[in-house]
Amino acid sequence: MSEKKIIEKQKEALINTRNFIKGHNLKNPLTGKIWKLLNDENSQSKISDEDSLKLKDNWSKDLIGELQRELVNYQLYQMKLGNPPKLFEVIKEVFNEINNKNIVYNLLDVGCTSGYYFEIINFYFPNIFKYNGCDYNPESIKLAKKYYPNINFFVDDLTNLSTDSNEYDITFLSGVIEHVPEYTKGLNELCRITKKYIVLHRIWLQDGPTTSTKGTQFFVPVIRNHYNKKTFFDILEKQSFVPVWSSNIYDGNCKTYLLKKI
DSSP: OOHHHHHHHHHHHHHHHHHHHHTSOTTSOOHHHHHHHHOOOOOOEEOOHHHHHHTGGGGGOTTHHHHHHHHHHHHHHHHHTTOOOHHHHHHHHHHHTTOOTTOOEEEEEETOTTOHHHHHHHHHSTTTEEEEEEESOHHHHHHHHHHOTTSEEEEOOGGGOOSOTTOEEEEEEESOGGGOTTHHHHHHHHHHHEEEEEEEEEEEEESSOOEEEEEEETTEEEEEEEEEHHHHHHHHHTTTEEEEEEOOOOBTTEEEEEEEEO
16 A cells, blocks of 8 residues: 555544544443554564564654544543553553652653653652653654653654663553564663663563564554564563563453563
């Protein structure tokens, strides 16, 4: 599909989703229906490492942040009603493992899109974590600054971070590393800038070999890696980070992991 056609589909989906939300009671369960309006069928096919590199920059397409935000706004509303999606509840669980009321931790959300995890983390832990966010999509960073004008957001790439070594107490990735072709480089960069804890949220690890597939998200072709668990954690352990906590499975084989620097 041409880039022009993708943008046309994204714009149409944005209009249809907003009209759908306006016409429904937001107290009702709508997550699945909203998701279907924002995405196509997303059929998966295996892809080579060489071809996956060609898709590296696709997450920087302009409208991805806006499309994602339509679903996020509904989920944030549900959270404030006391009915958060499980993936938000897990945030409370993992940050409970870190929380020390006597310390304000400096945190970087890598691949933050529109910065909504600032709102989630502060809903459960007001003023405990000093949130910062970066994303390699400039349009997403513009959107994040629009929603949260007083927060430090900046454009950066996980595989080549401009941040100084050990600058952040905590780094946080949600649904990011599976879309990174050069994931070893990305993990090493993450370890380099992190002083204490890494939170990997919504990640798929498996006992079998690492697999790479091509699919779509928000109508854009993207890669999705499912990593061999041992190989993945070996990369992190070489940089002195070891897993100390993991969530229950809440979405297929998708879990959340907390790693600590030793």
